[in-house]
Amino acid sequence: MTSLEVSTQADDSGPSSYAAARLRLLGEKARSGPPRRSALARLTDDWLAALFAAAGPPRGAALVAVGGYGRGELSPRSDLDLLLLHDGSADPGAIAALADRIWYPVWDLGLALDHSVRTPAEARKTAGEDLKVQLGLLDARPVAGDLALAGGLRTAVLADWRNQAPKRLPELDALCRERAERMGELQFLLEPDLKEARGGLRDATALRAVAASWLADAPREGLDPARRRLLDARDALHLATGRATDRLALQEQDAVAEELGLLDADTLLREVYEAARVVSYASDVTWREVNRVLKARSARPRFRGLLGRGGAGKPPVERTPLAEGVVEMDGEAVLARTAKPERDPVLPLRAAAAAAQSGLPVSLHAVRRLAAAAQPLPVPWPAEAREELVTLLGAGESTVPVWEALEAEGLITRLLPDWERVRCRPQRNPVHTWTVDRHLVETAVRASSLTRRVGRPDLLLVAALLHDIGKGWPGDHSVAGETIARDVAARIGFDRADVGVIATVVRHHLLLIETATRRDLDDPATVASVARAVGTLPTLELLHALTEADALATGPAAWSSWRGSLVADLVKRVAGVLAGEPAPEPEPAAPSAEQERLAIEALRTGEPVLALHTQPEPAAEKSDEPEPVGVELLIALPDQPGVLPAAAGVLALHRLTVRAADLRSVELPTELGGDATAVLVLSWRVAAEYGSLPQAARLRADLLRALDGSLDVPARLAEREAAYPRRRGLQAPPPRVTVAPAASHHATVIEVRAQDAPGLLHRIGRALEGAGVRVRSAHVSTLGANAVDTLYVTRADGSRLADEEAVDLAKAVETALR
Known part of the structure; x- marks a missing residue:
């Protein structure tokens, strides 16, 4: 039971009365969204005002709400951002006592509190030194006390903000960029932070601050609904978890969707992504405009000197043609004065292609004019339209912002109606970085x-x-x-x-x-x-x-x-x-010299022989991204039962991830091997999960113990699996084992799809050994948390399994993995 809930059991006055009313308000299903946030802010105002009045405040003091509380947007578990403002005339002890009479009841209820006590001069000085404080004061709202004092502070802070905008706005832009780099883009994250990620509530607040500077303004169409949607999602998250969290974790998404009355977690994510996309696009447009205005202001003195005392003082505006009906102006692609979008249905694609090929953004005005006036293309499209689409797609990285601009105004779905079904669609596989639509682009x-x-x-x-x-x-x-x-x-x-x-x-x-x-x-x-x-x-x-x-x-x-x-x-x-x-x-592929050498050594000693070799990257198709060190592990040993599960288990115990495995019998000249002429050679491609690779001698020693039974591999792996980190509340889908009947003429192909876990290949190998089949080769593929292992198996005599045998084998392996 929380401290807030305990308080409701005390009495019916003071803090407990507020707590009970607060709980009733949060429990009203019929009232949610902006009405509930406003009602919660009013309820909190009344309570704090009563605390302020009961404390006997001195003259020249006021209680001021700032930040989200100042905007009247209280989520169920939001912090209370409060400033106790005074004019400096009262005794410091009286101000401190007043603060205690307000802060302690808030803490007693278990509410988070961000508080400060300052004079107007101190508040302005701190705002000038701390951008976050200044942003909070832009939304200052008096709650109780000297309203004139509070109003004067807000007027002064706004004036300071506007006067300092050429300096503070670049700081705010840099702050937003740094946060985006650290937190990622909300519209693509499987577990987004609704507040801090790019396109989240912080960015929406930053856009309000830009508008308050009077230097530039954000595109307003759709911005307020998007912001409300993010706030609604945060409200539901607070109610579903009972915590002051902004991170929409996977295990909470179904409960949050239910709280919002949505179909499922995917519907929730899609709505959140759509809102974040609106905020992100508005941010891009707004900061581009801010930088353009600041650049123009810095250029004015130079142009005044060039024009002389009687000049107009304005830099010349240059228009560079890009394509028919499209020109460059102020670093953007805009429509030419002669452009007629209502008569030229290809113009949206032509403008987009020209902008992308030139590495320019499309101006907001141009996109909106095209969206409002452009006519639909005939079906099938004329050749020019198809060529412009191909040109747009072939422009490389600069395609993305142009595509986003068209999509923000609905032009993409008008050109390609099927795009609507993939727009903002989440991909639950963590291997995917993007939503479906962005992945396609x-x-x-x-x-x-x-x-x-x-x-x-x-x-x-x-x-x-x-x-x-x-x-x-x-x-x-x-x-x-x-x-x-x-x-x-x-x-x-x-x-x-x-x-x-x-x-x-x-x-x-x-x-x-x-x-x-x-x-x-x-x-x-x-x-x-x-x-x-x-x-x-x-x-x-x-x-x-x-x-x-x-x-x-x-x-x-x-x-x-x-x-x-x-x-x-x-x-x-x-x-x-x-x-x-x-x-x-x-x-059978001829063994390499290394494989043959190891096979001869294994045949001579009668024991396993191991070799580890770091594999160089292939000369062709090099990747710009670093990849885990790839290592070839060769194991040669006399053929015997249990080799695959033993070797796979030992590799798992040493935290080696298997990427590929090949098992083959190497035929040796009789004069080298005496009576025995065949040795089993396992060729593995492995990578260390973390840390350095184990020594071959340690692997060999553990493999010997696994083969003779003195090392209980299943028990050791079970200990590791018990400690394997799992996300609370998440259940992996069950494994699925199938037969690919026509995949090979010489072996039976079994495909295993399962959650990746330590020792998975070991368990598969034990199941196959138990069924009495022989593994010819194994092909291991791991993407994120999902493993797809394909095994080519035969009977002991090397022949393919009958269809019924293959189906029974698949069922046995699936049962073993469950």
């Missing part, structure tokens, strides 16, 4: 740097923009996306053949990365299946570029030089098949 940005690798850059850019468009629909987003992409491509004017290519690329945009990381590329069935799906070399070329762009736009965990080399290897093999080259029959 980022993929086009990444693809723009790869256009020299393909014969049809226009198809690549449009496919990049559309590849996840199906995520707004139920079912497999690739299947749904193929249909939508076909319709959109036809709508924007591509011919039937090009429409087919775009649809195929969207349908199979995950094919290369999933196949390369989860299938045996030495198996001809793998390559043949990809070749059948892709169909032609130009389509393969486009798919290869899109695969890289998509992964790079997803997040740092989705792409690396290692993944790139696997995809490139697959593409090379598929290209050979599509070019008519005969597919080679599968043959």
Whole structure:
């Protein structure tokens, strides 16, 4: 029970009366949003005013609300920001006693309090030294006492703010940028801070401060509703958690959605993202205007000197043509005086393409004029419109702010109606950095740097923009996306053949990365299946570029030089098949010199032999992002039961993450091995979770103990798993094990999808060993918290499992993992 709730049980007067009324108000479901915040502020005003009056205040004293309380916006667990203002004429002891009579009852109720005691001069001096104090005083509101004293302070602070605006606004801009860098962008975060993240309540307050400076003003359309939506979400968060928190954690989102009467957590996030996007766009426009005004002011004295005493004192305004109907002015793309958007339906795309190609933002006035006057494009689009869209998408990084400007005024959904379903749509997979719509734009940005690798850059850019468009629909987003992409491509004017290519690329945009990381590329069935799906070399070329762009736009965990080399290897093999080259029959790959040396040593000693080698990055497809150190671990030992689970368990105990695993039997010349001629060689690609890599000698010692049973790997892993950090209230989806029946002609392919955890591959290996099957190779893929492990298994004699056996094996593995 909180101190506030305890207080309601005391008596019916004073603090307990306020506490009871406060609890009743917060419990009224019918009153929420702005009415509840205002009512809570009024209730608090009345209580504090009564405390102030009961304390017998001296003359020349006032109680002033500042910050959010000053604006009358009290959330259920908001701090009370209070200033006890006095004119300095009263005895300091009397002022201190007055403060105690107000502060202590607030603390006794368990309410958070941010308080200060100052004279007007002290308040102005502190504001001049501390920008945050000055911002709080801009919303100063008298609660009790000398109203003239409080009103005079607010007037003086506003005058100071306006006089100091050329100095303070750049400071505020820098403060907002630093906070955005530290806290991230609210519109893309899975667990956003509603107050501190970019596009949150702090930025909305900063826009109010800019407006109060009279130097510039924020775009007002939609800004107040967006701010109210964020405040409503914070109110619900406070009520759902009972805490003064601004962080919308995953485990709280369902309760917050229910408090707001929303369908689910995704609906909540989408509304929050939409609000944050409005605030972020308003911030971009406002700070651009602030900087333009400040730059113009600093240039005026120089122009006065150039013009002489009789000059007008205004710098000349230059207009540089960018495209038909579009010019550059003051660092922005604006419409030319002769532009006629009501007669030129291509103008929005032409203006956007010209701005992006020039690295300029589109002026707010231009975008709004286009949104108000532009006519819809005919369907199919004329060639010029399609070309301007491709030009916009191919501009690189400068595409993003231009696209955001068009989207803020509703132009994107008018051009591409299917965009509405993915707009601000959250992605629950933590691997993804962006919402669905922003990911599509980022993929086009990444693809723009790869256009020299393909014969049809226009198809690549449009496919990049559309590849996840199906995520707004139920079912497999690739299947749904193929249909939508076909319709959109036809709508924007591509011919039937090009429409087919775009649809195929969207349908199979995950094919290369999933196949390369989860299938045996030495198996001809793998390559043949990809070749059948892709169909032609130009389509393969486009798919290869899109695969890289998509992964790079997803997040740092989705792409690396290692993944790139696997995809490139697959593409090379598929290209050979599509070019008519005969597919080679599968043959056991010849062991490397290192593998053969280790195998001979293992055969000679009868014990495991290990070697650790740091793998250099492939020469091609280097990534700009650092990736964990990749290490090849080779283990050679006489073939025996339990090798896979033992080796995987030991690696897990040493905190090594397995990225790929290959198991093969190496045939040695009889003269080297005596009667025995085969040795099992395990080739692993591993990375240390953190810290340095373990020594090979320690791994070998633990592997020996695991094989002879003296090291209880399952028990040790269970201890680690019990201590594995889990988020409170979150339940991982159950594992799913399936059979890919046509993935290989020479082995049965089992695919395991599960929550990543220490020892997962060990548990899979134990289940397979228990079923009496042999693992030919394993392909491990981990993205965020999700693991997808593909295993090629055979009977002990090397033959494929029958269909019924494969299904039973999948069920057994799934049961073991549950």
